[in-house]
Amino acid sequence: MSPTLSAFARSPDRGRGLARDMPVRWALEEVGQPYGVRLLSFAEMKEPAHRALHPFGQIPTYEDGDLALFESGAIVLHIAERHSGLLPDDADGRARAIAWMFSAHSTMEPPIVDRGMATLLESDAAWYAARLPLLDDRVRARLGDLSRRLGDRDWLERAFSAGDLLMVTVLRRLSGSGLLEEYPNLLAYVARGEARPAFRRAFDAQLSVFAAASDR
Amino acid sequence: MSPTLSAFARSPDRGRGLARDMPVRWALEEVGQPYGVRLLSFAEMKEPAHRALHPFGQIPTYEDGDLALFESGAIVLHIAERHSGLLPDDADGRARAIAWMFSAHSTMEPPIVDRGMATLLESDAAWYAARLPLLDDRVRARLGDLSRRLGDRDWLERAFSAGDLLMVTVLRRLSGSGLLEEYPNLLAYVARGEARPAFRRAFDAQLSVFAAASDR
Known part of the structure:
Protein backbone atom coordinates (compact mmCIF):
# COMPACT_ATOMS: atom_id res chain seq x y z
CA MET A 1 0.00 0.00 0.00
CA LEU A 86 17.17 12.04 4.16
CA LEU A 87 18.90 11.83 7.56
CA PRO A 88 22.53 11.00 8.41
CA ASP A 89 23.15 7.54 9.88
CA ASP A 90 25.01 8.80 12.97
CA ALA A 91 22.91 9.97 15.93
CA ASP A 92 24.53 13.39 16.28
CA GLY A 93 24.29 14.15 12.57
CA ARG A 94 20.68 13.03 12.60
CA ALA A 95 19.87 15.37 15.51
CA ARG A 96 21.52 18.29 13.71
CA ALA A 97 19.59 17.63 10.49
CA ILE A 98 16.37 17.67 12.54
CA ALA A 99 17.50 20.97 14.12
CA TRP A 100 17.68 22.46 10.62
CA MET A 101 14.17 21.13 9.91
CA PHE A 102 12.80 22.99 12.92
CA SER A 103 14.95 25.99 12.06
CA ALA A 104 13.45 26.20 8.57
CA HIS A 105 9.91 26.33 9.95
CA SER A 106 10.40 28.09 13.30
CA THR A 107 13.15 30.63 12.59
CA MET A 108 13.46 31.20 8.86
CA GLU A 109 9.88 30.90 7.65
CA PRO A 110 7.93 33.28 9.94
CA PRO A 111 9.42 36.57 8.65
CA ILE A 112 9.22 35.23 5.08
CA VAL A 113 5.54 34.32 5.43
CA ASP A 114 4.90 37.65 7.15
CA ARG A 115 6.27 39.50 4.20
CA GLY A 116 4.25 37.31 1.83
CA MET A 117 1.04 37.83 3.83
CA ALA A 118 1.50 41.61 3.86
CA THR A 119 1.98 41.61 0.09
CA LEU A 120 -1.06 39.39 -0.38
CA LEU A 121 -3.49 40.81 2.20
CA GLU A 122 -2.37 44.34 3.08
CA SER A 123 -1.02 45.76 -0.15
CA ASP A 124 -3.99 48.12 -0.38
CA ALA A 125 -3.61 49.27 3.22
CA ALA A 126 -2.38 52.78 3.98
CA TRP A 127 0.54 51.39 5.96
CA TYR A 128 1.83 48.91 3.38
CA ALA A 129 4.57 51.09 1.85
CA ALA A 130 5.85 52.16 5.28
CA ARG A 131 5.90 48.63 6.69
CA LEU A 132 7.47 46.76 3.77
CA PRO A 133 11.05 47.94 4.50
CA LEU A 134 10.68 46.72 8.11
CA LEU A 135 9.51 43.32 6.88
CA ASP A 136 12.31 43.13 4.33
CA ASP A 137 14.90 43.87 7.03
CA ARG A 138 13.54 41.11 9.28
CA VAL A 139 13.93 38.66 6.39
CA ARG A 140 17.44 39.98 5.62
CA ALA A 141 18.55 39.44 9.22
CA ARG A 142 17.74 35.72 8.92
CA LEU A 143 19.14 35.39 5.41
CA GLY A 144 22.40 37.03 6.47
CA ASP A 145 22.83 34.57 9.34
CA LEU A 146 22.02 31.60 7.13
CA SER A 147 24.33 32.83 4.38
CA ARG A 148 27.23 33.17 6.84
CA ARG A 149 26.64 29.68 8.19
CA LEU A 150 26.33 28.06 4.76
CA GLY A 151 29.48 29.75 3.45
CA ASP A 152 30.76 27.97 0.37
CA ARG A 153 29.37 24.56 1.27
CA ASP A 154 26.80 22.75 -0.84
CA TRP A 155 24.46 21.84 2.04
CA LEU A 156 23.93 22.92 5.66
CA GLU A 157 25.67 19.84 7.04
CA ARG A 158 27.96 17.31 5.35
CA ALA A 159 25.38 15.89 2.95
CA PHE A 160 21.91 16.80 1.66
CA SER A 161 19.28 16.08 4.32
CA ALA A 162 15.65 16.70 5.18
CA GLY A 163 16.93 19.94 6.78
CA ASP A 164 18.05 21.22 3.38
CA LEU A 165 14.82 19.98 1.81
CA LEU A 166 12.71 22.12 4.15
CA MET A 167 15.10 25.09 4.10
CA VAL A 168 15.15 25.23 0.29
CA THR A 169 11.35 24.91 0.28
CA VAL A 170 11.06 27.90 2.63
CA LEU A 171 13.59 30.04 0.74
CA ARG A 172 11.71 29.44 -2.53
CA ARG A 173 8.89 31.55 -1.07
CA LEU A 174 11.12 34.60 -1.60
CA SER A 175 11.05 34.11 -5.36
CA GLY A 176 10.16 37.44 -6.96
CA SER A 177 11.01 39.52 -3.88
CA GLY A 178 14.59 40.23 -4.96
CA LEU A 179 15.81 39.47 -1.43
CA LEU A 180 17.42 36.12 -2.12
CA GLU A 181 19.47 37.72 -4.89
CA GLU A 182 21.32 39.76 -2.23
CA TYR A 183 22.88 36.50 -0.96
CA PRO A 184 24.49 34.72 -3.94
CA ASN A 185 25.42 31.61 -1.96
CA LEU A 186 21.80 31.17 -0.86
CA LEU A 187 20.58 31.67 -4.42
CA ALA A 188 22.99 28.94 -5.56
CA TYR A 189 21.87 26.72 -2.65
CA VAL A 190 18.24 26.97 -3.72
CA ALA A 191 19.23 26.27 -7.33
CA ARG A 192 21.13 23.15 -6.17
CA GLY A 193 18.01 21.93 -4.41
CA GLU A 194 15.81 22.65 -7.42
CA ALA A 195 18.24 20.79 -9.70
CA ARG A 196 17.82 17.50 -7.82
CA PRO A 197 15.94 14.95 -9.93
CA MET B 1 27.85 14.32 32.36
CA LEU B 86 7.36 12.66 26.47
CA LEU B 87 6.37 10.50 23.47
CA PRO B 88 3.94 7.55 23.25
CA ASP B 89 5.53 4.11 22.93
CA ASP B 90 3.59 3.10 19.81
CA ALA B 91 4.93 4.31 16.45
CA ASP B 92 1.70 5.93 15.24
CA GLY B 93 1.11 7.76 18.52
CA ARG B 94 4.71 8.93 18.48
CA ALA B 95 4.33 10.31 14.94
CA ARG B 96 1.16 12.17 15.94
CA ALA B 97 2.80 13.72 19.01
CA ILE B 98 5.61 14.95 16.73
CA ALA B 99 2.97 16.37 14.37
CA TRP B 100 1.65 18.47 17.28
CA MET B 101 5.22 19.64 18.00
CA PHE B 102 5.58 20.95 14.45
CA SER B 103 2.04 22.30 14.60
CA ALA B 104 2.82 24.34 17.72
CA HIS B 105 5.78 26.03 16.02
CA SER B 106 4.70 26.11 12.35
CA THR B 107 0.94 26.72 12.53
CA MET B 108 0.03 28.11 15.95
CA GLU B 109 3.00 30.26 16.85
CA PRO B 110 3.47 32.49 13.77
CA PRO B 111 0.27 34.58 14.18
CA ILE B 112 0.86 34.72 17.95
CA VAL B 113 4.42 35.99 17.54
CA ASP B 114 3.23 38.40 14.85
CA ARG B 115 0.79 39.93 17.25
CA GLY B 116 3.45 40.10 19.96
CA MET B 117 5.98 41.71 17.62
CA ALA B 118 3.49 44.34 16.52
CA THR B 119 2.72 45.19 20.15
CA LEU B 120 6.43 45.34 20.96
CA LEU B 121 7.86 47.04 17.87
CA GLU B 122 5.05 48.87 16.11
CA SER B 123 2.81 50.16 18.89
CA ASP B 124 3.91 53.73 18.13
CA ALA B 125 3.29 53.33 14.42
CA ALA B 126 0.38 55.12 12.77
CA TRP B 127 -1.05 51.82 11.56
CA TYR B 128 -0.95 49.93 14.86
CA ALA B 129 -4.57 50.51 15.93
CA ALA B 130 -5.91 49.63 12.48
CA ARG B 131 -3.81 46.46 12.17
CA LEU B 132 -4.33 44.99 15.63
CA PRO B 133 -7.85 43.66 14.94
CA LEU B 134 -6.53 41.87 11.83
CA LEU B 135 -3.77 40.27 13.89
CA ASP B 136 -6.21 39.28 16.62
CA ASP B 137 -8.48 37.60 14.09
CA ARG B 138 -5.61 35.57 12.64
CA VAL B 139 -4.82 34.32 16.14
CA ARG B 140 -8.50 33.59 16.81
CA ALA B 141 -8.78 31.48 13.65
CA ARG B 142 -6.04 29.17 14.96
CA LEU B 143 -7.34 29.15 18.53
CA GLY B 144 -10.84 28.26 17.34
CA ASP B 145 -9.53 25.27 15.38
CA LEU B 146 -7.39 24.09 18.28
CA SER B 147 -10.23 24.54 20.75
CA ARG B 148 -12.57 22.45 18.58
CA ARG B 149 -10.01 19.69 18.30
CA LEU B 150 -9.16 19.62 22.00
CA GLY B 151 -12.83 19.55 23.05
CA ASP B 152 -13.13 18.36 26.63
CA ARG B 153 -10.01 16.24 26.66
CA ASP B 154 -7.06 16.94 28.93
CA TRP B 155 -4.36 16.72 26.24
CA LEU B 156 -4.20 16.77 22.45
CA GLU B 157 -3.74 13.00 22.22
CA ARG B 158 -4.36 10.27 24.79
CA ALA B 159 -1.66 11.35 27.25
CA PHE B 160 0.54 14.38 27.87
CA SER B 161 3.36 14.53 25.30
CA ALA B 162 6.06 16.79 23.96
CA GLY B 163 3.34 18.08 21.60
CA ASP B 164 1.37 19.44 24.56
CA LEU B 165 4.56 20.79 26.11
CA LEU B 166 5.31 22.93 23.04
CA MET B 167 1.66 23.88 22.46
CA VAL B 168 1.19 25.10 26.04
CA THR B 169 4.49 27.00 25.77
CA VAL B 170 3.26 28.76 22.62
CA LEU B 171 -0.21 29.54 24.02
CA ARG B 172 1.37 31.12 27.13
CA ARG B 173 2.62 33.92 24.84
CA LEU B 174 -0.99 35.14 24.67
CA SER B 175 -1.00 35.93 28.38
CA GLY B 176 -2.31 39.47 28.84
CA SER B 177 -3.88 39.66 25.36
CA GLY B 178 -7.31 38.51 26.53
CA LEU B 179 -7.56 36.20 23.51
CA LEU B 180 -7.05 32.91 25.31
CA GLU B 181 -9.91 33.81 27.66
CA GLU B 182 -12.32 33.55 24.70
CA TYR B 183 -11.64 29.78 24.61
CA PRO B 184 -12.22 28.37 28.11
CA ASN B 185 -11.05 24.87 27.25
CA LEU B 186 -7.72 26.25 25.98
CA LEU B 187 -7.34 28.38 29.11
CA ALA B 188 -7.88 25.26 31.23
CA TYR B 189 -5.45 23.32 29.01
CA VAL B 190 -2.70 25.88 29.61
CA ALA B 191 -3.47 25.84 33.34
CA ARG B 192 -3.15 22.04 33.36
CA GLY B 193 0.26 22.33 31.74
CA GLU B 194 1.38 25.02 34.18
CA ALA B 195 0.22 22.90 37.13
CA ARG B 196 2.59 20.04 36.28
CA PRO B 197 5.38 19.78 38.87
Missing part, protein backbone atom coordinates in the same frame (compact mmCIF):
# COMPACT_ATOMS: atom_id res chain seq x y z
CA SER A 2 1.27 3.47 -0.88
CA PRO A 3 0.62 6.46 1.36
CA THR A 4 -1.91 9.07 0.23
CA LEU A 5 -1.38 12.83 0.43
CA SER A 6 -3.96 15.54 0.20
CA ALA A 7 -3.28 18.60 -1.94
CA PHE A 8 -5.08 21.59 -3.42
CA ALA A 9 -7.29 20.78 -6.42
CA ARG A 10 -6.42 24.33 -7.55
CA SER A 11 -3.29 25.59 -5.85
CA PRO A 12 -3.41 29.34 -5.14
CA ASP A 13 0.26 29.54 -6.17
CA ARG A 14 -0.72 28.54 -9.73
CA GLY A 15 1.66 25.58 -9.84
CA ARG A 16 4.82 27.32 -8.60
CA GLY A 17 5.40 24.53 -6.05
CA LEU A 18 4.91 26.77 -3.01
CA ALA A 19 1.99 24.84 -1.50
CA ARG A 20 2.82 22.60 1.40
CA ASP A 21 2.33 19.33 -0.40
CA MET A 22 5.55 20.17 -2.30
CA PRO A 23 8.09 19.26 0.46
CA VAL A 24 6.20 16.02 1.14
CA ARG A 25 6.17 15.07 -2.56
CA TRP A 26 9.87 15.96 -2.76
CA ALA A 27 10.74 13.82 0.28
CA LEU A 28 8.80 10.86 -1.14
CA GLU A 29 10.60 11.24 -4.48
CA GLU A 30 14.01 11.42 -2.74
CA VAL A 31 13.41 8.07 -1.04
CA GLY A 32 11.66 6.44 -4.03
CA GLN A 33 8.31 5.90 -2.30
CA PRO A 34 5.30 5.96 -4.66
CA TYR A 35 2.24 7.82 -3.33
CA GLY A 36 -1.32 8.68 -4.17
CA VAL A 37 -2.90 12.13 -4.04
CA ARG A 38 -6.39 13.15 -2.97
CA LEU A 39 -7.30 16.58 -4.35
CA LEU A 40 -9.46 18.92 -2.30
CA SER A 41 -11.34 22.11 -3.03
CA PHE A 42 -11.10 24.94 -0.49
CA ALA A 43 -14.62 24.07 0.69
CA GLU A 44 -13.74 20.40 1.17
CA MET A 45 -10.69 21.34 3.25
CA LYS A 46 -12.95 22.96 5.83
CA GLU A 47 -15.45 20.10 6.07
CA PRO A 48 -15.55 17.78 9.10
CA ALA A 49 -14.23 14.78 7.13
CA HIS A 50 -11.00 16.61 6.34
CA ARG A 51 -10.78 18.35 9.70
CA ALA A 52 -10.77 14.91 11.33
CA LEU A 53 -7.43 14.42 9.57
CA HIS A 54 -6.17 18.02 9.81
CA PRO A 55 -7.35 20.08 12.80
CA PHE A 56 -6.61 23.35 10.99
CA GLY A 57 -8.40 22.37 7.76
CA GLN A 58 -5.29 22.63 5.60
CA ILE A 59 -3.23 20.50 3.24
CA PRO A 60 -1.25 18.28 3.21
CA THR A 61 -2.37 15.28 5.16
CA TYR A 62 -0.62 11.93 4.96
CA GLU A 63 -2.48 8.65 5.33
CA ASP A 64 -0.70 5.32 5.51
CA GLY A 65 -2.72 2.39 6.83
CA ASP A 66 -4.06 3.38 10.24
CA LEU A 67 -1.80 6.42 10.55
CA ALA A 68 -3.09 9.88 9.63
CA LEU A 69 -0.62 12.76 9.97
CA PHE A 70 -0.71 16.51 9.37
CA GLU A 71 2.00 19.25 9.30
CA SER A 72 4.38 19.03 6.35
CA GLY A 73 7.47 19.16 8.62
CA ALA A 74 6.26 16.24 10.69
CA ILE A 75 5.33 14.26 7.59
CA VAL A 76 8.77 14.84 6.04
CA LEU A 77 10.40 13.72 9.30
CA HIS A 78 8.19 10.62 9.39
CA ILE A 79 9.26 9.73 5.83
CA ALA A 80 12.92 10.46 6.64
CA GLU A 81 12.82 8.16 9.65
CA ARG A 82 11.38 5.26 7.68
CA HIS A 83 13.62 5.38 4.62
CA SER A 84 17.32 6.02 4.10
CA GLY A 85 18.64 9.07 2.29
CA ALA A 198 13.58 14.24 -7.02
CA PHE A 199 12.71 17.95 -6.76
CA ARG A 200 11.99 18.09 -10.50
CA ARG A 201 9.70 15.04 -10.35
CA ALA A 202 7.82 16.49 -7.37
CA PHE A 203 7.56 19.90 -9.01
CA ASP A 204 6.27 18.45 -12.27
CA ALA A 205 3.69 16.34 -10.42
CA GLN A 206 2.19 19.32 -8.60
CA LEU A 207 2.33 21.46 -11.74
CA SER A 208 0.43 18.83 -13.72
CA VAL A 209 -2.39 18.99 -11.14
CA PHE A 210 -2.66 22.73 -11.60
CA ALA A 211 -2.46 22.51 -15.39
CA ALA A 212 -5.20 19.86 -15.52
CA ALA A 213 -7.46 21.98 -13.28
CA SER A 214 -6.90 25.02 -15.52
CA ASP A 215 -7.94 23.04 -18.59
CA ARG A 216 -11.32 22.17 -17.11
CA SER B 2 24.76 16.53 32.30
CA PRO B 3 23.81 18.54 29.23
CA THR B 4 24.30 22.31 29.27
CA LEU B 5 21.76 24.83 28.02
CA SER B 6 22.32 28.45 27.18
CA ALA B 7 19.83 31.06 28.38
CA PHE B 8 19.48 34.83 28.73
CA ALA B 9 21.46 36.34 31.62
CA ARG B 10 18.64 38.90 31.73
CA SER B 11 15.53 37.61 30.03
CA PRO B 12 13.58 40.36 28.21
CA ASP B 13 10.35 38.76 29.48
CA ARG B 14 11.38 39.58 33.07
CA GLY B 15 11.09 36.00 34.29
CA ARG B 16 7.64 35.17 32.88
CA GLY B 17 8.98 31.96 31.35
CA LEU B 18 8.40 33.05 27.76
CA ALA B 19 12.03 32.77 26.62
CA ARG B 20 12.90 29.71 24.58
CA ASP B 21 14.97 28.00 27.23
CA MET B 22 11.68 27.39 29.08
CA PRO B 23 10.37 24.43 26.99
CA VAL B 24 13.81 22.80 27.12
CA ARG B 25 14.02 23.20 30.92
CA TRP B 26 10.46 21.86 31.17
CA ALA B 27 11.26 18.80 29.02
CA LEU B 28 14.40 18.03 31.06
CA GLU B 29 12.37 18.31 34.28
CA GLU B 30 9.64 16.02 32.89
CA VAL B 31 12.20 13.26 32.23
CA GLY B 32 14.25 13.90 35.38
CA GLN B 33 17.48 14.84 33.60
CA PRO B 34 19.68 17.32 35.53
CA TYR B 35 21.28 20.06 33.42
CA GLY B 36 23.63 22.98 33.64
CA VAL B 37 22.97 26.49 32.32
CA ARG B 38 25.35 28.92 30.67
CA LEU B 39 24.03 32.50 30.88
CA LEU B 40 24.68 34.91 28.03
CA SER B 41 24.36 38.65 27.60
CA PHE B 42 22.80 39.95 24.38
CA ALA B 43 26.29 40.91 23.19
CA GLU B 44 27.68 37.44 23.91
CA MET B 45 24.85 35.81 21.94
CA LYS B 46 26.02 37.57 18.79
CA GLU B 47 29.72 36.72 19.18
CA PRO B 48 31.40 34.09 16.97
CA ALA B 49 31.83 31.63 19.87
CA HIS B 50 28.07 31.44 20.37
CA ARG B 51 27.23 31.66 16.67
CA ALA B 52 29.32 28.52 16.16
CA LEU B 53 26.68 26.77 18.30
CA HIS B 54 23.66 28.76 17.11
CA PRO B 55 23.74 30.11 13.53
CA PHE B 56 21.11 32.75 14.36
CA GLY B 57 22.82 33.98 17.55
CA GLN B 58 19.93 33.06 19.83
CA ILE B 59 19.24 30.95 22.90
CA PRO B 60 18.84 28.14 23.77
CA THR B 61 21.65 25.89 22.69
CA TYR B 62 22.08 22.38 24.05
CA GLU B 63 25.49 20.79 24.50
CA ASP B 64 25.92 17.17 25.48
CA GLY B 65 29.37 15.66 24.91
CA ASP B 66 30.24 16.17 21.25
CA LEU B 67 26.69 17.14 20.26
CA ALA B 68 25.70 20.80 19.99
CA LEU B 69 22.09 21.52 19.04
CA PHE B 70 19.99 24.64 18.49
CA GLU B 71 16.22 25.24 18.01
CA SER B 72 14.10 24.60 21.08
CA GLY B 73 11.70 22.30 19.20
CA ALA B 74 14.54 20.10 17.97
CA ILE B 75 16.12 20.02 21.43
CA VAL B 76 12.84 18.99 23.05
CA LEU B 77 12.42 16.24 20.44
CA HIS B 78 16.00 15.07 21.07
CA ILE B 79 15.30 14.84 24.82
CA ALA B 80 11.96 13.10 24.19
CA GLU B 81 13.62 10.49 21.99
CA ARG B 82 16.27 9.65 24.59
CA HIS B 83 14.05 9.39 27.68
CA SER B 84 10.63 7.95 28.33
CA GLY B 85 7.65 10.09 29.26
CA ALA B 198 7.99 19.69 36.11
CA PHE B 199 6.63 22.95 34.67
CA ARG B 200 6.81 24.58 38.11
CA ARG B 201 10.41 23.51 38.65
CA ALA B 202 11.42 24.79 35.22
CA PHE B 203 9.54 28.04 35.74
CA ASP B 204 11.11 28.63 39.14
CA ALA B 205 14.58 27.91 37.77
CA GLN B 206 14.32 30.52 35.01
CA LEU B 207 12.70 33.01 37.38
CA SER B 208 15.54 32.66 39.87
CA VAL B 209 18.01 33.60 37.10
CA PHE B 210 16.07 36.77 36.39
CA ALA B 211 15.66 37.62 40.08
CA ALA B 212 19.39 37.17 40.73
CA ALA B 213 20.26 39.41 37.77
CA SER B 214 17.87 42.08 39.05
CA ASP B 215 19.54 42.08 42.44
CA ARG B 216 22.91 42.87 41.00
